[in-house]
Each structure stands twice: as structure tokens, then as C-alpha cells.
Amino acid sequence: MYRVWSVAHNTFIEAIRDRVLYSMFLFAALMILSTLVFASISADQYNKIVKDLGLTAISVIGIMISVFLGMGLVYKEIEKKTVYNIFSKPIRRYEFILGKYLGLGSTLLLLTIGMSVILLLVVLYTEITHGGMIEFYYGGHYYAQFFKAVYFQYLEFLVLIAIALVFSSFTTPIMSVLFTFLTLAMGKFSSDIKLFAQEVESPLVGYVTDFIYVVIPHLDSFNVRHEAVYGGEINWKLIFYTTGYAVLYTLALLKLSIVIFNRREFK
């Protein structure tokens, strides 16, 4: 277990010492702050606009960071031959993959918390300047919705870095970015694929689309921004099922990464 922790720790250190990560985080902060401009020009919808745009900014930047950090996760270690150091030690290959995943997962946790805190401050600021503190006191529900949306978003990041990890364990960073974004795109439209599957006449196409529907990640189920902002319901049942789905899907991906990585030769 300590070996897994060591790999995770090092992955985390590598990420937070990466300058690109800082620029991306700064960019996210600026995007969130810029929502204030939109808020100031829309009199009564100010708060919804800030939250909607802010959560979208967190999502977009978070996805970019996940893919950016995930793409070279395993590939870089093989390419730069650091695997020779690692696997001359008693660590197993699956421990390495787990460590890598946990390291990146905690990096994204930190980033998600960081971005959410900034957004929360911006939301509070707009409320104060618009005299809406009452809502802050009496609208606990309002904030619970906000945190639920952030939590769902983090689940999406977790699935995404697992996808990037799979690709990274057998292909180059460029290919793995490509594949990850492709999967991402399919995942975002997974419910449309379901609809398509129900529409088509041909049974063969139906089976194929059914299969694709089952295999691709249902990333659109992690998007509860609309509910969070405009007061829809995010009940515990939904939270439970979505969490379960994210965990199972991630475990399957980790297993796949391990199977691929176990077969790799380092030369």
C-alpha cells in the first residue's frame, strides 16, 4: 500500500510543479471572475448567470486539465525510461497504475476545490453587492445544489482521467488526447445515441448502437448544472446512482489499463 501511495505522491508532485497547470488554473480563475461582467449587465438574473457560466468554466477547464495531465501519465515514464528505476523495485505493475490514478485524482480534487472556492466567492460578492444576502441566509438549499453540481463535475473528471490513463498506457500523448476527446464527445451525446438506437429499423445497426451505448461513458449524466442553477431536483437517489456508475466505470477502466500495462515491454 505504501508503494501505491509513493507513486500517487510523486504523480501529485509532478502535476503541481508543472507550470502549464498554473496557467490553466489562472485561466480558469479569470474566466470565473469575468462572469461578473455578465452579471452586471443583467439586472435580476445576475446570480444564475454567474453560477451557470462559472460552473461551465470549471467544467471546461477541468476537462482540459484532466486530458492534459492524463495523456502522458504512463507514456512519459516509458519514453523517458523512468520505468527502469521503478520496476527494478518490488512494486507491481498494477500498484503503479493505481498510484498514477490516485495521484492525478487528488490533483484534480485540489483543482476542483480551488476553482469552486473562487466561484463561490464570486457568487457571494454578487449577492452582497445586489443586496441579496437574505438568500444566502435563507437559501441553504440553493448552495447545497451548487455543491452537488461541483461533486458531479468531479465525478466526471475522475472518469475522464481513467479514460486518458487507458489510452496513455498504450499510445502516444497526441493519440491519447485524440482518443480521449473522441470518447468525450461520444460520452457527451450518449443519450442521443440511445435515442438513435431506438429509432433505427435495422436490427444489426440497433445492436451496434446498443453496444456503443453501453460501452461509452455516459458523461451527460454528470451534468446537473441546469438543475443546480435553475432549481431542478438533484435527489439522493440520483447522487447514489451516479456515484455508483462513476465508480464502477472507473474500476473497469483501471482494470483495462492494468491488463494493457501488464503486457507492455520496456525496451
Next chain:
Amino acid sequence: MMLKVRNLIKDYKTGFFRKKVRVLHDVSFSVNEGEIYGFVGPNGAGKTTTFKAVLGFCSITGGSIEIMGKPLGDAELRRHIGYLPENPYFYDYLTGEELLRYMGGLHGISGGQLQKRVEGLLEKVGMSKDRRVQLRNYSKGMLQRIGLAQALINDGDFLILDEPMSGLDPIGQREINDLILEQKREGKTILLSSHILYNVEALCDRVGVIIKGRVVKEGELGELLKEIQTDYELLLDGVDESIRERLDGLDITLENKAGMVALRFNEDIKPAVLQRVMELKADIVSLQPRRKSLEELFVEETMKS
């Protein structure tokens, strides 16, 4: 026996068409407990490839490898192994100290024990001063030292060092030399590769010579040196190659050298050769002991194969 490699064969598939290239043809050697074994050979002979196979980084095409009596592939075995890769590249964003802590962590060493080891090793390889410097700012020699330190982090019984002297100045080489000898005194077994032969001679108990993917010689360093060391070269003036006939029955080689004749022969027949030459009244320019360097041995063996 620490390591036993038998008839190892390794093919690489390269290029788009996955063309097979045989890199190791027939590698057999064994390393005994407590000795320093030198694995020597010219560039591209297959030293690094052999080490990678021993550590299980790549599959092998044929033959067998046994470490401490166990077949390859047991992760637990690596508990007892320390490995210094060739041209060690490490994470350049880590400091020397952080690298050692990480490598120790991969061995499952933690807390106070890890701290103590790290401190001790930094001291041992002379890197205490630069422990907080990021590896991206290390020189080649510093990387080599920190690399050696990480190989020692688990205090393993079997050290596999790929070109431990490369990139070091003479003082640095001497220090590493001493360090390796110290490890031997502590009872460690050491397998090291090199093409800098001087280092091998100063360090090793036994050597294996690998050329073009084949181990062509293996044995006690003393014997090997005897075999290659006891040549003499006698330079004669005022004679020509016909002198060979007059020296019939003696095992000599003859060579024209700047208008003179050079005779090469083994130590055993030195008196006989000298006596005949005196009788022939040839003009002796010089008599020099000649030590075939391992380079020449390489050349010889390469010619044979």
C-alpha cells in the same frame, strides 16, 4: 549462486514491418555470491539488453535466467536487488533527496528508517550539499552519484550497475570505485558492465566478455589477464622476414614495423627466442612486455566470430 544466465537469446522487432533483429545470440554466464563480476564488451554488444532481460523489463526469446535460484518474474526478488540504469534519467522536477525518498517508498521503506537511509546515502555519495537542488540542474556526474545512491536505498544483496563509471572524472571514478569495493566488503554481490577496461581490471574478481551478443570468454580476471598479459615484443634491425625460418619451432608472430621486424611471443619462450636472436647476431632495438588490452581481445574475438 547469485545469478545464472543460460543460453539467453533476445530478438527485437523493429520498424514498421516488425522485422526481427537478434541482439543476443548466446549469452551464458554466472555470478557467484560475494564477488564483483565485470560484464565487458564494446558498444552495442548487448550488455544493457542482457541486464534488462535479467531484471524482467522485456521478454526473452530463448534461454533461462535464474536469480538466487529462482526463475525470473518474482517481484519479491527485487527486494534484494539494486539497479543503476545506463545514463540514468530521473524525474527532473524532484530534488536529489526527494528522488531517494520516492525510490525508498517503492521498496516500502518509510518514516524514520527511510530518513536515516537517505541521509546516510547522500553522505556516502557526496551529495549532501546538493540534496535540495532539482535534478534538472544536476551534472552528469551528480546524476550518476544520485543514481548509485538510489540503487543502494534498499541495502540489497545484489547490485546490478550498468556503466557505473560513465560520465565521471578520474576523481569521481575513484570514489565510485571505492564505494563499490566497500559494498563488496559488506558482503554484497555486484554485477557491473563497462567498456572502460581499466575499471574492470581494478575492481572485478571475474569477468565475462560479450561481443556481438555472445559471451566469448568468462573466467577469473587473473587468468584472463595472464592470457592476455604475457606477450613480449622484440624489435630487430638488420634482418628481414626470412628470420622466421631460422626461428623454426618457436611460436612467434612476425610483423614489419617501420622497416624493422617485430617479433611477438609468449613469456614462456622468451629465453629461447633471445638466445636464437643472439646467435643470429641481429641488432636488438628493444624488448618490451606487451599487454594485450581487452580492446585487442575484442578485436581478436571479433575476427574469430
